[in-house]
Amino acid sequence: MSDHLQLYEVFIRSRRGLDHKHVGSLHADDPEQALEYARDVYTRRGEGVSIWVVASRDITASQESDCESFYDPLDDKPYRHAAMYELPEGVDSL
Amino acid sequence: MNDNIVALPSEEKFQARIDAEEKIEPKDWMPEKYRQNLIRQISQHAHSEVIGEQPEGNWITRAPTLERKAILLAKVQDEAGHGLYLYSAAETLGITREEMIDRLHKGISKYASIFNYPSLTWADIGAIGWLVDSAAIVNQVSLQNTSYGPYARAMVRICKEESFHQRQGYNIMMVLMQGSEEQRAMAQDSLNRWWWPALMMFGPHDGESAHSAQSMKWKIKRRSNDDLRQQYVDQAVQQAHAIGLEIPDPDLKWNEDRGHYDFGEIDWDEFERVISGDGLCNRQRIAHHIKAHEDGAWVREAMAAYDSKRRARATDVA
Numbered sequence: 448m449s450d451h452l453q454l455y456e457v458f459i460r461s462r463r464g465l466d467h468k469h470v471g472s473l474h475a476d477d478p479e480q481a482l483e484y485a486r487d488v489y490t491r492r493g494e495g496v497s498i499w500v501v502a503s504r505d506i507t508a509s510q511e512s513d514c515e516s517f518y519d520p521l522d523d524k525p526y527r528h529a530a531m532y533e534l535p536e537g538v539d540s541l
Numbered sequence: 542m543n544d545n546i547v548a549l550p551s552e553e554k555f556q557a558r559i560d561a562e563e564k565i566e567p568k569d570w571m572p573e574k575y576r577q578n579l580i581r582q583i584s585q586h587a588h589s590e591v592i593g594e595q596p597e598g599n600w601i602t603r604a605p606t607l608e609r610k611a612i613l614l615a616k617v618q619d620e621a622g623h624g625l626y627l628y629s630a631a632e633t634l635g636i637t638r639e640e641m642i643d644r645l646h647k648g649i650s651k652y653a654s655i656f657n658y659p660s661l662t663w664a665d666i667g668a669i670g671w672l673v674d675s676a677a678i679v680n681q682v683s684l685q686n687t688s689y690g691p692y693a694r695a696m697v698r699i700c701k702e703e704s705f706h707q708r709q710g711y712n713i714m715m716v717l718m719q720g721s722e723e724q725r726a727m728a729q730d731s732l733n734r735w736w737w738p739a740l741m742m743f744g745p746h747d748g749e750s751a752h753s754a755q756s757m758k759w760k761i762k763r764r765s766n767d768d769l770r771q772q773y774v775d776q777a778v779q780q781a782h783a784i785g786l787e788i789p790d791p792d793l794k795w796n797e798d799r800g801h802y803d804f805g806e807i808d809w810d811e812f813e814r815v816i817s818g819d820g821l822c823n824r825q826r827i828a829h830h831i832k833a834h835e836d837g838a839w840v841r842e843a844m845a846a847y848d849s850k851r852r853a854r855a856t857d858v859a
Contacts, residue, residue: 464690497566517820525738526612529620532708535715537782540776541673 450492455481456490459495467499495507548713559760564690567633575759578690578752580634581650581772582761583640588652590620595668596660603818605663612709613666618707622701625709629692646831652679655738657820664717664724664731670710672732672777678745679702679773711780718784725785730783733789739777740804741812743770774802782846 452474458467470489475481479501490498499519504515525531552572558565565571594617601617604610628638644650655673660666678700685696717728744750744766756762781788792805814820 463566464693466694477619497568514730515762524611525616526608527615527705529704529708532705532712533611535783538780539593541704541711541780 451476454501455485455500456506457481457485458495458499458501459485459489461495463496467497470494472503475500547698553720556758559688562760565688566690568615574755575761576634578759578761579692580636582752583627583631583634583692584644585627585651585653587624587641588645588650589630589656590624592830593669593673593828594620594654594658596656596658596822596853597666599660599755600663600666603663609713615705616670616709618703623702626695626698627692630695633691635748643796646827646834648827651816652846653742654812654815654820655735655742657815657826658734658738659822659823660725661734662731664714664727665735667713667717667728668735669732670706671714671780672709672710672735673742674703674706674774675777675780676709676739678707678743678757679769680782683762683764683769686760686763692761711784714786715784718786723773729786730806732786737807737811738773738815740807741815742771743767743773745809745812771801774804776801 453476454472455478456472457470459470460467464494473481473484473488475484478500482498484497485500489495555565555569555571565575595616597613597620599608599612628641631641632638633832641650645652660669681696681700681703685693685700687693687696714728714732717724741839744753747753747765747767750766753762753765759763778788778793789803792803794803795801815823818824
């Protein structure tokens with residue numbers, strides 16, 4: 448790919464108080480342009496109050512194929528869940 | 542981006558947004574005092590999560606079973622994660638992690654005074670999980686509605702993870718109370734020592750709280766100290782009685798008219814003494830944090846050196 452039209456990932460905050468959510472991607476020459484394109488493409492009907500654009504090449508992602516070994520150390524710890532601890536009669540606010 | 546272009550909105554506009562229950566987000570204009578107030582509160586909250594690892598970490602090597610040890614490790618790991626969520630939320634307000642740590646080390650920034658009490662017995666791990674984490678949850682549930690977006694979102698994440706903490710603590714107490722006379726005495730002794738410091742976690746009475754009025758107006762705080770403390774007492778008394786523990790307060794009495802428990806006065810002199818640095822473990826807690834920070838310096842330096850080398854190599858190749 449040439450230096451032009453890099454891929455950008457677009458994140459939108461639909462309402463104040465909520466996290467930005469990934470909504471899709473687009474091509475643009477620079478971040479400013481990506482932001483304007485994102486506005487035109489993804490918020491035509493007032494979908495958001497704030498947009499983030501991030502060059503896709505700057506994202507480091509975990510690999511789906513490595514899932515098993517990547518998450519393995521976390522899978523055998525049922526004691527991390529509150530449901531493992533039984534409560535005595537009459538206690539309901541824990 | 543548009544914030545630079547649009548003329549600065551007035552403080553009234555800001556307050557109107559808060560009154561309408563809208564969240565404030567990092568790039569919004571905000572009064573400098575709101576920013577400073579939040580930095581103070583969130584960084585102290587973060588420090589509390591991290592310093593709180595010390596009294597609990599004290600028992601990891603001496604947990605009575607392998608399972609209890611694994612549970613305690615998982616809990617302390619969660620606390621470190623909660624510290625991270627909160628430091629990150631504070632960083633969105635324009636303060637750096639280094640500045641916050643520096644303020645902690647210099648005693649400018651405080652943390653929950655309860656972590657200045659020592660964890661003397663295994664039952665204290667039960668009492669911390671049950672009483673201290675429950676008190677934190679009562680406070681944090683109300684903070685899920687705080688006006689600053691990143692703080693509110695950190696609270697939602699933290700509350701989700703906390704219920705395991707209080708339950709494992711309560712479970713330690715329950716099992717001790719089903720044990721020998723000595724074990725029951727150990728659990729009761731622990732409750733006796735942690736009860737009042739836990740009540741102090743909610744801070745001074747409403748009329749005497751230095752930051753309360755403005756924080757309520759800005760909806761940084763959503764419920765008053767006394768209000769949260771009352772809810773906590775009502776819950777904890779029921780939980781204590783259910784497993785045969787006695788609350789160490791001769792004035793504790795159910796008040797039919799109010800529909801709440803009446804309880805005795807907190808020793809505010811002790812509260813002042815501990816919060817101003819003169820509790821049993823204040824010096825030890827900070828000294829340990831400074832030591833851990835300095836002992837970790839070589840790791841941070843090694844990572845920085847590795848990063849520079851990798852960048853240099855990438856430039857060579859290009």
